[in-house]
Amino acid sequence: MDKKPCNSQESEVRKGPWTMEEDMILINYIANHGEGVWNSLARSAGLNRTGKSCRLRWLNYLRPDVRRGNITPEEELLIMELHAKWGNRWSKIASHLPGRTDNEIKNYWRTKIQKNIKQPDSLPSQSTDQTHCSGGTSTSHTMSGGGCGADQDGTENYSPMYTENNLAPEGFPAPLPTESNDNLWSMEDLWSMQLLHGD
């Protein structure tokens, strides 16, 4: 790791919503060079973003195998089961839901499930058995190192299953057909532009 703070760059670091152009740069760069070493990636790609920001953008939004759209009842059930088991270990839970990101699951939990827990009247049929885990969310940072290390099934990794009819650059899983097209304006455009720009 290079320990250079990269001098004045920091003052130029952009924040806030990503532009389409930035998305394209990031996608294009990763398509050609792969992920990893986010700080230098951000620099090399010419993005005035922090490595963290690039990583987040990629993982939560740009990654071609990100599955967007409604959480299915099956997924909801799984989320509740896993949450009951592990608490707020969102990334861990997400690893068992192909194409879903920890951020998405976290949001879903907070907006949908947690709300239902607070209003038992409106509980969906299956959520009755998990009210206990609302208290369990307080696992907070006790996890570090210990608890969640006991990952019985950490081996079963995330197998992208939505890779059909896609146009992805070589070596890339394809963009997923999503249930809701809200974000597709950018993703489709970006991916096709990325293809045009090629390598």
Add this chain to the structure above:
DNA sequence: AATTTTCTCAACCGCCTTGTG
């Protein structure tokens, strides 16, 4: 039709862990 309220989601922040020199 206009305004207000509620909901959803993308992104940032701070802390912790891990890796490297």
Add this chain to the structure above:
DNA sequence: ACACAAGGCGGTTGAGAAAAT
């Protein structure tokens, strides 16, 4: 063994969209 930097994770917030009044 220690210090530093980067990566990763969970919590929180703000903006925009949708729904309700």
